[in-house]
Amino acid sequence: MSFLPDRALDHLRNVTESPDFSATRYQVEEEIGRGGMGVVYRAWDAQLERRVALKVMDAGYVINQEAKLLAQLEHPGLAPVYDAGTLPDGRVYYAMRLIQGRRLDEFLRQEPRLPARLRLFEKICEAVAFAHNRGVIHCDLKPQNIMVGEFGEVFVVDWGVARAIDGAALPVAGTPQYMAPEQSSPGGHTLDARTDIFALGCILRDLMTGYSTTSPPRPLAAIARKASAPDPADRFGDVQQLAADVGRFLDGLPVIAYRDTLPERLARFWRRNQVLLLLLGTYLAVKLFLYFLAPAIRWKP
Amino acid sequence: MNKPLVGLVAGAVLGLIDGATAWFTPAVRSEMEGILMGSCVKGMLVGIICGSIARKVRSTAVGLAAGAGFGLLFAYLVALMPEPDGTHYYLQIMVPGFVLGGLIGFLTQRVGVAPAKA
Numbered sequence: 155m156s157f158l159p160d161r162a163l164d165h166l167r168n169v170t171e172s173p174d175f176s177a178t179r180y181q182v183e184e185e186i187g188r189g190g191m192g193v194v195y196r197a198w199d200a201q202l203e204r205r206v207a208l209k210v211m212d213a214g215y216v217i218n219q220e221a222k223l224l225a226q227l228e229h230p231g232l233a234p235v236y237d238a239g240t241l242p243d244g245r246v247y248y249a250m251r252l253i254q255g256r257r258l259d260e261f262l263r264q265e266p267r268l269p270a271r272l273r274l275f276e277k278i279c280e281a282v283a284f285a286h287n288r289g290v291i292h293c294d295l296k297p298q299n300i301m302v303g304e305f306g307e308v309f310v311v312d313w314g315v316a317r318a319i320d321g322a323a324l325p326v327a328g329t330p331q332y333m334a335p336e337q338s339s340p341g342g343h344t345l346d347a348r349t350d351i352f353a354l355g356c357i358l359r360d361l362m363t364g365y366s367t368t369s370p371p372r373p374l375a376a377i378a379r380k381a382s383a384p385d386p387a388d389r390f391g392d393v394q395q396l397a398a399d400v401g402r403f404l405d406g407l408p409v410i411a412y413r414d415t416l417p418e419r420l421a422r423f424w425r426r427n428q429v430l431l432l433l434l435g436t437y438l439a440v441k442l443f444l445y446f447l448a449p450a451i452r453w454k455p
Numbered sequence: 456m457n458k459p460l461v462g463l464v465a466g467a468v469l470g471l472i473d474g475a476t477a478w479f480t481p482a483v484r485s486e487m488e489g490i491l492m493g494s495c496v497k498g499m500l501v502g503i504i505c506g507s508i509a510r511k512v513r514s515t516a517v518g519l520a521a522g523a524g525f526g527l528l529f530a531y532l533v534a535l536m537p538e539p540d541g542t543h544y545y546l547q548i549m550v551p552g553f554v555l556g557g558l559i560g561f562l563t564q565r566v567g568v569a570p571a572k573a
Contacts, residue, residue: 440551
């Protein structure tokens with residue numbers, strides 16, 4: 155039995171859930187995202203007069219997780235943290251750069267060209283490799299956590315379940331579709347860079363197949379398979395190796411993850427040296443033509 | 456290796472190979488030394504010019520066109536010189552010279568380092 159209409163109940167729920175930023179310098183404008191760890195708002199920073207993204211963590215989260223990890227990572231592919239604090243209701247929030255762009259999954263629906271998608275993937279790898287280099291693994295990489303800016307710049311966001319690569323054997327949260335087996339096993343296994351490589355392999359698979367009707371090139375499919383191998387030992391050793399293999403594919407070179415057949419090797423050689431081979435072929439043809447016709451073609455004054 | 460040097464080396468090697476094919480024409484076999492020398496110098500000149508162009512312009516089409524054009528020009532100058540019996544080998548010299556020039560022009564675009572733009 156309900157004494158209030160649904161609309162009124164929704165309004166009350168919103169009011170009680172809305173964070174109280176009245177004691178801070180931020181004025182919340184609207185909700186722009188919601189995840190497992192909290193809610194993201196677009197807000198106005200009255201002190202510095204700029205728009206920011208405010209992430210309000212669910213109750214129970216402490217400030218030393220995502221914000222502190224992110225604050226250690228200064229990279230063009232990672233949204234910088236400007237500020238962090240605690241709301242009157244005890245929830246933790248932090249302000250970070252407001253990224254103007256689209257989520258990767260939305261971006262891909264409008265970008266059918268595979269090379270453009272793969273160049274984007276290389277940028278994602280760069281940002282993730284940087285975090286790994288600083289001893290941090292993301293643990294929840296998926297297209298929804300990657301933003302693409304207006305000029306093709308890439309931002310890896312939502313580091314809510316990120317952790318330091320410290321060999322801790324604890325199971326962590328993530329998205330099942332992109333979660334490495336060692337991440338979701340009940341006993342918990344040591345997580346390292348290869349956990350993110352698994353997710354990157356799944357993202358690469360999405361780039362190739364998820365939003366396109368054409369079948370993916372076999373070397374690229376092999377790269378995605380190697381990256382998302384169930385056994386971490388079978389994956390790429392680090393993100394740079396994965397990115398390098400994708401780069402080799404883009405450059406028309408053989409990739410580590412796939413052994414070409416002879417016709418494929420010949421086809422690649424032809425594609426890479428088409429002009430040179432045509433010129434050499436023309437030269438030989440001309441020479442043969444002239445050799446057989448030479449006695450007949452002479453100019454005497 | 457810088458691009459004019461690439462052109463020089465490529466022109467010399469390809470020029471020598473091109474000159475060596477004259478051996479298959481018995482009428483000029485006695486003049487192989489001069490043909491090899493002339494063909495090598497012709498290739499080197501085309502190579503240096505194409506390499507210099509490649510320093511300024513990064514375009515396979517331009518490289519091909521310049522190489523083929525200068526290859527044809529130099530081959531024409533060589534073909535102008537008659538054999539002792541008065542014969543001119545225009546076609547035998549100019550057509551391969553044209554293709555070889557294109558090849559040299561292509562190589563100078565693909566190989567070697569161009570100076571960085573300021």
